[in-house]
Amino acid sequence: MRIDRFAVPPEDDDAFLAEWDALAAGGPRVLLRAVRPDAPVRFVELAASGAGERYELVREAGDPDGEGGVVLVARYATKRFERFVAAWDGLRAVLAGRRGHIGARLYRGAEDLVELAHWSSPLMVQRAAQDPAVQAAGAAVVSALLDAAVYQVVRR
Numbered sequence: 142m143r144i145d146r147f148a149v150p151p152e153d154d155d156a157f158l159a160e161w162d163a164l165a166a167g168g169p170r171v172l173l174r175a176v177r178p179d180a181p182v183r184f185v186e187l188a189a190s191g192a193g194e195r196y197e198l199v200r201e202a203g204d205p206d207g208e209g210g211v212v213l214v215a216r217y218a219t220k221r222f223e224r225f226v227a228a229w230d231g232l233r234a235v236l237a238g239r240r241g242h243i244g245a246r247l248y249r250g251a252e253d254l255v256e257l258a259h260w261s262s263p264l265m266v267q268r269a270a271q272d273p274a275v276q277a278a279g280a281a282v283v284s285a286l287l288d289a290a291v292y293q294v295v296r297r
Contacts, residue, residue: 142195144250149183154183170186170297173187174295176291176292182288185292197249199226201247211266212260212293215255229247236258240265240268242258254285
C-alpha cells in the first residue's frame with residue numbers, strides 16, 4: 142500500500158484536484174479530502190502501487206472497505222510496536238460494537254504507523270471519541286498519536 146499525504150491550503154483545493162486528475166495513472170488510486178478545512182493534511186492518496194511511502198498491512202478489523210461514510214486517518218509514532226498493536230487490538234474490540242464504526246486497517250511504514258478507520262459519519266467518530274469506555278481503551282493508542290483527521294473520498 143502506498144499512502145501519500147498532501148498539505149494543501151483550502152483555497153488551493155480546486156487547483157490540486159485538477160493536477161491530481163491530470164496525473165491520474167498507474168493503477169487504482171483513492172483520494173481523500175479532510176472534512177475540516179483547518180486540517181493540516183488536507184488530502185491523502187491511497188494506492189496499491191507507485192512511488193511514495195510504502196506501508197505493510199499489520200491488522201484488519203471489521204469491514205474497512207464498506208461503501209459511503211468517512212475515513213479517520215491517524216498517524217502514530219511508536220518504538221514499542223508489539224505493545225502498540227496490542228493496545229490497538231483492544232481499542233478495536235471496544236469499537237467493534239460501536240454504532241457507526243465499520244472497520245479499520247493498521248499499516249506499518251518505515252517511520253510511522255497509519256490507521257485507516259471507516260466510519261458511517263463524522264458525528265459517529267466524535268461520539269466515540271467522547272465515550273469514556275473508548276477513551277480508556279484508547280489511552281495507549283492516543284499517547285502515540287502524531288496527527289489525525291476525518292476524510293471523505295473525493296476521487297476513485
